[in-house]
Amino acid sequence: MLLQPIAQVAAVAAALLAPLADAAAAHPASVFAFPKTGAANQHDIPSLRPAEARLVFAERLGVSRFHKLGYQGQDMKVLELDRFSGEHTGLWKDKSENVVVIVSGVSNTKDVFVESRPAFFIADTPDADSFSTLANGFIKEAQQLIGDLGVRVFGSSEESFITVVPDMDLCVQGHQESISRSQCAAAADADLTKDFTHVFGEEFGAVFDADSSVDAAFMDEALAMNSFIEGFSQAVRSDNQLAVLFFNGLNSVMLKYGTDSMQYQVGSALFAKLLQKLALETSPSTPITAVLLPGGEKQQVSSKKAKRSLEARAFGDQHSSPALSVGILAEADSYTTQEECEIMTNYCSGGHGYCMEMYGQEGYFGCQCISTYDETTRQRTYWAGDYCQKYDVSVPFNIFFWGLILSLLFVGFMIKAMVSMGAEELPAVLAAATMVQTKA
Structure with missing residues (x-):
């Protein structure tokens, strides 16, 4: 349990998290990598553009083949991060497991891990929705690589989620949305306030009101994260396990009550302790990438399709996967259903690919090209184009x-x-x- 007098929690939180919301929004996102990186001081910490940060995330998660920066000269800037790796651990080492946790609404990101320095900052930090889209894209790419589906083991009304690829025997106690497992069957019927107080203490339970949708979402996320931390190390994991945690409840608390409120100060201190607990109990056996976002107002966009386009562009649209070679943001070449995609593209030019949900655009489908083999000529043909109608000569040319x-x-x-x-x-x-x- 995380038991601590509320007076001490409030005092520590007030000292660490005093900046106002508008000041917090000016801070860049901080990215921490565990096991700890070797940056010597604050001046050694680079600031990457969103597209560059995307490449680092992709490399760490083992899905870099799907990504490129899109302009020459910048690859070397990102590769310089290898100096943080040390002798045995770091960003660019090949790890079979990964945990990615993204928390929005951290007004003072540098004080969450007091004894550790960020691996890098993200300049012109995209909003939380863009990070959520990016995280879901990584999940889909991981699914393609390992040939197994991801499972959403927790979700909340604030669009927070915990997803694992592939599935694992993990119980996450969620009150709003959780998968059906025998050991979690009673969670949906349990009392949220009672469970929250039991895990974190009476002092924490008295601060939040379960009748408030914002408070309830935050309480549920804190319980889910604590449950994940305690269960992940004990669960049976595959050799290429990926767990992605995205939490937006703290940001909603900040927007509702303000950074000077007791709810936000205590909530921030609680999530800081949970993040420290995650790093302590999971690393170094499993690499952890922690992305702390300063938070802010949610985007107001006229349509869902325009919103998805903005979110996808936030980290650049230089997606280069041979399997996802269709234009990500091409309005004319995306379809709202898989059936519509198959009909309009003639099954991706007669079997040269298959229709799948497009990267960064949930609910829109396009052609994913594949290679075909001719038994008569004993030749393999690679296909490209929006409808997989063109010969892809890149592979034969390279050979x-x-x-x-x-x-x-x-x-x-x-x-x-x-x-x-x-x-x-x-x-x-x-x-x-x-x-x-x-x-x-």
């Missing part, structure tokens, strides 16, 4: 190009070896030998 380069290098090596052998002087015995004269 031909690099094969030619290797052949030229081999021929050059052989010529050099032959020339060097012919230039060697004969041994002294052979050089002094004379021809034997034959008798007439």
